Amino acid sequence: MEESGLHPNIVVYNILIDGMCKARSIKGAREFFYGLSSKRLQPDVHTYNIMINGLCKGGLLSEANMLLKKMEESGCSPNGITYNMIVRGFLRNNETLRAMQLLQEMVEKEFSTNAGIMTLLLNISNNNGLDQSVLEMANKFL
Template sequence: MKGTGHEMGIDTYRKICRQLQKHKMMEDAVKFYVYAMDGPYKPSVQDCCWLIRSISVSYNPDLNFVFRVFSKLESTGNTISKTVYDWIHRSLTSVGRFDEAEKTVNIMRSAGYEPDNMTYSQVVFGLCKARRLEEASKILVEMEESGCAPDVKSWTVLI
């Protein structure tokens, strides 16, 4: 296509990328995202969120893929939304990388986004998954102290 002067449109990108994600071909989806970001019709921030989400919810998320997508989005001058930070945070907590998840929260705060129920619940879920229940209950206390009341999902995760 490119050799004959045609560029890939955003609809084509979305269809192919969704198929790659559906078939759990995350490495190819990330490479395709990077390729599309270098073209004239760039995927939206929402497309980035969907890709990071797909990587995050996989059985064993490859964080290198998440960071490649994030870096490419950032390098194109896009404003990083709270949703992007939340999915990166979820990726980190789901694989037990709590120190890096905390750094992500600090970066998120410096960008003007405060942690919410989702952010805290992800940490609680990750800690429970790692059998660190005492730390998980401390996070719930911290959550309440910061003025963010735990919802039903937050408590259910701990139970």
């Protein structure tokens, strides 16, 4: 496209990044994502969500968490979808403490959780006997 004189916009890059993540090519997705500034494009909440979701699905939770912080620092506010994706990633990888911290942030920012998160929380509490504070947090969303 660029060789033809066409300049892709953020929507095109979102599609490319999403495709790379779905193909489990996190390296390629990172290259597109971090190359946006050289194209004079700014990632939007959708771009960040795509990348955070890809990182979570790839088990790269620390990097996803860092990207969440970078997102906020760059002035792009995460939304409920952002939080739901990253909380789900932490819960699926048995990082319950970090998931609970993010759930608390969600409560403070008045975002709601989705049914998938609640199901994971309830399954974890049934399997691992989570403490009362986790169950109290879950009740805030019910």
